[in-house]
Amino acid sequence: MTTGTASPFAALQGTTAWIGWLRIAGEPSWPTGWALVTQPVLLIMSTLPAVIGLAGLASRRMPEATWLRLSLVVGLVLLTLGFVGPAQGPFAGALRSLLDGPLAAARNIHKFEQVVRIPLLLGMVHAAGSVRLTRSPRLALVPRELLAVVVALLTVAAAAPAAAGMLTRSGGYAQLPDYWRDTARWLDAQPGPGSVLVVPAAPFAELTWGSTRDEPLQALMQRPFAVRDAVPLGTAGTTRLLDEVERDLVQGTGSPALRQTLADAGIRYLVVRNDLSISARTAEPLAVHQALDRSGIERVASFGPVTGSAVESPTLTVDERTLQPVPSVEVYETGVVTGSRLVPVSDLRTLTGGPEDLPAVRSMLPTGGAAVLAGDSRALPALPEVLSDGNQRREVAFGRASDNRSPVLTAADPGRTGRRVIDYLVAPQTGQAGQTGQTVLRWEGVADVTASSSASDADATLHRPAGYGPAAALDGDPGTRWVSGRYGQALGEWLQVDLTGPTDLAATGVTIDLSGTSPVEADPARVRVTTDTGSVSTDVPGLGRPFALRVPPGTTQHLRVTLEATRSGVKSGFSINELVIPGVRAVPRLVLPAPATPAPEAISLRTQQPGATGCLQLGGRPLCADRLVRPSEEAAGLYRAFTTRADASYSWTGEARVRGSAAAARLLDQPGRVLATASSQRVPSVAARPGAAVDADLGTAWVAAADDPRPTLHLTLPARRVITGCSCCWTSTSRRRGPGRSTCAPRTDAPARCPSTSTATPGSPPPRPPSTSPSTSAPPPGRSTP
Numbered sequence: 033m034t035t036g037t038a039s040p041f042a043a044l045q046g047t048t049a050w051i052g053w054l055r056i057a058g059e060p061s062w063p064t065g066w067a068l069v070t071q072p073v074l075l076i077m078s079t080l081p082a083v084i085g086l087a088g089l090a091s092r093r094m095p096e097a098t099w100l101r102l103s104l105v106v107g108l109v110l111l112t113l114g115f116v117g118p119a120q121g122p123f124a125g126a127l128r129s130l131l132d133g134p135l136a137a138a139r140n141i142h143k144f145e146q147v148v149r150i151p152l153l154l155g156m157v158h159a160a161g162s163v164r165l166t167r168s169p170r171l172a173l174v175p176r177e178l179l180a181v182v183v184a185l186l187t188v189a190a191a192a193p194a195a196a197g198m199l200t201r202s203g204g205y206a207q208l209p210d211y212w213r214d215t216a217r218w219l220d221a222q223p224g225p226g227s228v229l230v231v232p233a234a235p236f237a238e239l240t241w242g243s244t245r246d247e248p249l250q251a252l253m254q255r256p257f258a259v260r261d262a263v264p265l266g267t268a269g270t271t272r273l274l275d276e277v278e279r280d281l282v283q284g285t286g287s288p289a290l291r292q293t294l295a296d297a298g299i300r301y302l303v304v305r306n307d308l309s310i311s312a313r314t315a316e317p318l319a320v321h322q323a324l325d326r327s328g329i330e331r332v333a334s335f336g337p338v339t340g341s342a343v344e345s346p347t348l349t350v351d352e353r354t355l356q357p358v359p360s361v362e363v364y365e366t367g368v369v370t371g372s373r374l375v376p377v378s379d380l381r382t383l384t385g386g387p388e389d390l391p392a393v394r395s396m397l398p399t400g401g402a403a404v405l406a407g408d409s410r411a412l413p414a415l416p417e418v419l420s421d422g423n424q425r426r427e428v429a430f431g432r433a434s435d436n437r438s439p440v441l442t443a444a445d446p447g448r449t450g451r452r453v454i455d456y457l458v459a460p461q462t463g464q465a466g467q468t469g470q471t472v473l474r475w476e477g478v479a480d481v482t483a484s485s486s487a488s489d490a491d492a493t494l495h496r497p498a499g500y501g502p503a504a505a506l507d508g509d510p511g512t513r514w515v516s517g518r519y520g521q522a523l524g525e526w527l528q529v530d531l532t533g534p535t536d537l538a539a540t541g542v543t544i545d546l547s548g549t550s551p552v553e554a555d556p557a558r559v560r561v562t563t564d565t566g567s568v569s570t571d572v573p574g575l576g577r578p579f580a581l582r583v584p585p586g587t588t589q590h591l592r593v594t595l596e597a598t599r600s601g602v603k604s605g606f607s608i609n610e611l612v613i614p615g616v617r618a619v620p621r622l623v624l625p626a627p628a629t630p631a632p633e634a635i636s637l638r639t640q641q642p643g644a645t646g647c648l649q650l651g652g653r654p655l656c657a658d659r660l661v662r663p664s665e666e667a668a669g670l671y672r673a674f675t676t677r678a679d680a681s682y683s684w685t686g687e688a689r690v691r692g693s694a695a696a697a698r699l700l701d702q703p704g705r706v707l708a709t710a711s712s713q714r715v716p717s718v719a720a721r722p723g724a725a726v727d728a729d730l731g732t733a734w735v736a737a738a739d740d741p742r743p744t745l746h747l748t749l750p751a752r753r754v755i756t757g758c759s760c761c762w763t764s765t766s767r768r769r770g771p772g773r774s775t776c777a778p779r780t781d782a783p784a785r786c787p788s789t790s791t792a793t794p795g796s797p798p799p800r801p802p803s804t805s806p807s808t809s810a811p812p813p814g815r816s817t818p
Contacts, residue, residue, distance in 0.1 A: 034139050035114035035128055043111040044082045045075070046149060049142040054431075059202065059311075064193040078190040081156055084183055088155030095158075100151040107147030114141065116450070129452055156183060205242025208252070211336030215361050216252035218333055219301060226300020226369035228253070232320055233260035233278045233433040238312035239305070240339070249303070258299070260433050268456035269387040269405070273297065275456075276388035278434050279640065282315040283662065284648050286323030289391040291366050294329075296390075296402070300369040302329060304362040306339045314434035318354050318648045318655060325649075329364045336360025352657035356650065375402045381634075382409045384469065384627055385420030386458060389636060393418050396634040406469065406628055407458060419632040421624050421672055424640070425470040426498075427454040427490040438490045439501035439665065440622055442480075443472040448491045469625045474673070476619040479530040479589070481506060485517035487551070487605075492517030494551055494605055498641045499663035502527060505608040506618040507668035511692075511716060513547050513609040522554060525606040526594040529613065534587035537563065537613065544593065545578040545609040554601030563588035569596055578610065621671040630678035637672050641665035645692035646715025653731040654719035658738070661715055667691075692716025697723060704750050711744040712737035722746075730761060 038048040045068070047053075052065020060066030068074050088094060089101055114127040131139045160180040219228055230247055237244045249257050258266070260274040277294070280286050294302070302324070306317055324331075340357035343350055379401035383393060386405075393403055396418055409415060427438040427447035441447065447454040475481060481503060487496035494517050505514035505527055516525035548555040560569045565586035573579050581593070591613065595606040643664030647656040690696050697718045701707055710722035714735040724732035725745055736743030 034141055035131065036116065038111050038115045038141060039117060040108065040112050040115075041079075042069070043108050043148060044086075044152075045079045046082070046145060047078075048111050048145060050140075067193045068190075074190070074192065077186060077192070080186050081183065081190060082152050084159045084186075085152030085155035088157070088159030089151060091155075091158060093158075094155065100154060103147055104151040107144055107151070110144040110147060111141055133452070159183070203238060203243025205244070208244070208248050209241055209336065209360075211360055212248045213252055215303065215333075215335045215363065216249055218335070219249075219303075219363065220254050222255075222301075224300070224369070225298070225371055226255075227298050228255055228257035228301045228303055229274075229277070229294065229299045230257060230259040230303045230305060231277070232281050232304075232308065232313055232315035233274070234308055234312040234314075235262035235431065235433050236312070237261075238309045240307045240309050257303075262431050262433055264433075269458050271456045272458065273387040273390065275434075275436070276391065278315065280327075280391075281320045281323045282434060283642060283644055284319035284322035284326075285642060286325070286327035286329070287391065288328050289394040290323075291327040291329050292394060293391045295366045295369055298369055298371075300366055301332075302364040302366070304364065305360075306358050306362065307336065307360040316354065316648070316660065317358060318356065318650055319644075319660070321358070321650060322648050324364055329366055331362050332365045333363040334359035334361065335363075352655075354648070354655045354657045354660065356655075375400065377413065377415075380404055380409075380412065380415050382406050382415040382417045382628060383420065384417060384625060384632070385636070386423035388640070389420040389422035392422075392638055393420060393634070393636045396636060405458060414629075416633040417627055417629040418634045418636060419624060419627045419674065420636040421471045421622055421638070422636075422640075423458065423470050423625075424622070425455070425472045428456060429490040429492075429495075432495075435495070435497045436490070437498055439486070439488050439498050439503065440471065440473045440620075442474065443470075445473075448485075448489050454490070471622050471624050474621050474623045476621050476671075477532070477616060478506075478618045479532050481530070481618060481620075482528050483514060483516070484524065484526045487515040487517045489517045493519040496551065497662060497665075499643055499665045499667075501665075503618070503620045504663065504667070505611045507620075507666075508610070509667040510545055510609050512663045512667045513607050515551065516606045520602075520604050522552075522556075522595055522598055522603040522606050524594065526592050527608055527611065528590060528592040529611070529616070529618070531589045531591070531616065534589055535615075536585075536587050537591060538583045538585045540614040542581045542583055542591070542614070543578040543612045544581050545611075546572060546575055547607040547609045548575045549607070552605035552607045554598035554603050556595055556597075556606060557599045558595075558597040560594045560596045562590075562592040562594065564590055578612065619671050620666075621673050624672065624674035627674070627676060631676045631680035635674065635682065637670060639664065639666045639670060642689060643667070645690075645717035645719075647717035647719040654717070654733075656715045656717060656720045656733075656735055658715060690718060692718060697721035706750070707748040708734070709746045709748075710734060710736065711742065712740040714738065 034050050037050045037053045042048045047065060047069050049062075049065060052060075052062045053069060054061040055066070068078050089097065089104065091097070094100070114131060116125070116128065131141075160183040228249065230249065237247050239248075247257070247259055247261075258270075258274070260271070260278055264271045264274065273293075277290065280290055304317075304320060304324075336359055338357045339360050341349075341351050341355045344353075344355070379398040381393075381397055381401060381403050382405075383389060383403040384406045385393070390403060397403060403418060404412065404415070406417075425441045425443065425445075427441065427449065429436045429438075438447070483502045486492065486502060487494050487500040488498045489501075494515070496515055496517075499512060500515045502514050504512040506529070514527055516522070518525070542561075544559070546556050546559075555575060556572050558569055558571050559581070560567050561581050561583050563584050563586070565588055566584040568582045568584050570579075570582045583591075593608065593611065641662075641664060644660055644662040646658065646661040647654040648660060649655075693716065700718060700721070700723055706726045708722035708726050713720060713722065714737050719732060720735045722734045722745060725734040726747065734745060
């Protein structure tokens with residue numbers, strides 16, 4: 033990153049500092065630096081002084097010319113030697129390797145800017161005072177002072193962003209809020225040891241009241257604390273464990289094992305910063321609270337005013353009622369924390385995996401036992417082994433604090449960023465030659481599946497979580513999809529399947545299902561299929577349903593689908609829900625490392641990205657929204673392979689998750705009760721199924737799709753009966769756009785009676801009483817009916 037911006041032109045212009053090219057949460061980290069490299073006028077104005085400086089250095093009358101010219105050349109070499117790109121030097125790759133290794137202390141090469149700037153500045157001054165514009169007799173009369181004025185004006189123009197007040201980022205603040213000071217004082221006043229973990233993760237402290245960049249507690253509190261930000265401090269293992277905690281918070285999938293793992297790590301308190309700005313956070317506050325609740329981590333203090341949406345009202349919502357009012361800062365306690373504890377050797381287990389597996393393998397340990405990573409257990413006697421599928425080979429976007437990992441890579445895949453180190457690596461886990469101790473991807477049924485880019489890539493600018501990789505287009509699940517990863521680019525994006533042998537695909541009937549939903553903008557209009565025998569185009573008849581692809585005749589081992597044209601709109605993103613090649617079943621199997629013992633005592637297998645179906649629970653009530661849907665990285669199943677060197681028998685235990693589908697919803701239908709179907713469903717979760725409208729529970733609701741032109745709920749009674757009317761009931765958390773009207777006529781013989789609810793959100797006022805709304809037409813799109 034530090035050398036990628038140091039081109040020869042940027043070195044002359046003075047914009048090699050990589051942070052000037054960096055945008056965080058959609059905003060430039062250095063507004064002035066960003067303007068100088070993106071605004072054409074400023075780019076020219078800031079380069080002309082350097083050009084004049086070069087002219088001055090080229091003058092024969094330049095004092096100390098030899099020394100200054102040598103300084104300029106040395107500075108340019110130091111700045112640009114590691115640049116990889118157009119006009120890169122022959123030693124760029126080698127230098128980048130050194131900067132990633134022994135020369136890491138000099139990685140910020142823009143420190144050598146002054147070696148270039150000083151000679152150019154002196155050359156510019158010399159040119160302004162002595163260099164003539166031309167030898168023409170007419171222009172020879174131009175006063176030298178005029179050239180000095182021109183140079184001065186160019187210098188001022190180059191500094192225009194600073195004069196316009198762009199030196200500072202937005203988010204200024206006069207002082208830290210009192211409630212953060214109260215939080216720090218309360219934490220310092222608590223007896224006993226234990227560190228503080230600030231959650232959820234964010235690259236920097238971008239808060240609703242200002243941007244401190246560093247954590248407020250850093251300046252206010254004496255108790256040690258940790259936070260997962262863009263520059264995590266600590267070991268690679270600590271960072272991996274913090275990433276696991278953040279994954280649980282983002283997905284709302286906590287467990288008692290997470291609480292105990294945090295306590296074992298010395299974390300006694302979790303500070304939940306609900307005043308984190310929307311642009312900086314990845315974890316929804318609702319998901320964070322659900323994860324902590326499922327982990328048995330209880331709130332012990334809260335500070336500051338209640339946060340939430342400023343525009344929410346009984347008849348209007350912009351967050352689908354999921355942004356619930358909570359205090360600005362909440363403190364949760366994991367339990368008693370001790371500085372250290374003694375564990376008998378008989379209760380220790382070697383963990384062949386990663387630190388992120390500690391919560392998952394806790395149930396496999398003896399009571400009071402502990403797991404020691406294989407790389408850390410060499411000084412111990414031989415221990416029983418727990419083998420896990422953690423420590424997966426992925427590429428990390430190091431500047432991201434959350435959702436920062438690519439899909440699992442094959443053993444030979446170097447990643448997309450070109451970095452020497454692509455992950456936070458723990459020590460090698462096995463002593464066998466050629467073994468890295470990592471879990472890697474191995475395709476079965478096909479040779480490989482690749483793409484021009486993916487939204488799950490570490491370098492993606494159209495970024496999404498790991499569930500949007502190429503495998504999602506061949507998993508047999510139309511609810512998952514591959515999405516290209518370059519923002520503002522759609523044409524030319526492609527997905528390729530490499531087959532295991534020559535196949536005549538023209539005779540098999542290849543079909544494809546395309547998607548035009550967010551983050552894809554312009555709908556696809558035409559795709560091109562390329563094989564070993566040629567290419568042919570197919571017009572897209574429509575979205576949301578599979579259609580046949582034209583395929584060149586002849587046998588091939590490669591099939592590539594490329595977006596060739598789009599309909600009207602911004603060309604950004606290309607998405608494939610499902611690519612079906614008859615007779616081909618692509619299986620992305622993860623291969624575990626070779627165990628250290630002949631037969632591990634236990635084996636732990638899990639999916640690190642289980643996804644979310646769109647509803648989260650708070651106080652026993654589901655709250656649902658489109659943005660809460662996260663695809664599972666392994667929606668089609670858990671495919672693993674491992675090899676033991678000795679025969680062993682194992683018993684299987686595990687946890688199954690309900691997939692959001694119509695089949696799963698039908699399992700909840702009760703015989704002898706009213707059955708409900710609907711024209712659409714907003715999120716796939718069974719908590720938002722049509723049956724939720726007739727389950728006599730005001731805490732659940734059916735939610736129609738936002739694009740449903742006429743949301744319709746169809747009820748099937750268990751027996752024929754006379755219907756005199758119906759009552760529709762809403763609460764403030766289930767209503768999207770007011771009560772509206774329904775096709776049912778109201779009862780005339782008695783007032784409507786709705787079931788009561790007493791569920792309250794922590795930090796929120798008591799729920800409003802339910803309202804009844806008889807009506808005579810269908811509710812508007814996005815309406816929910818409990």
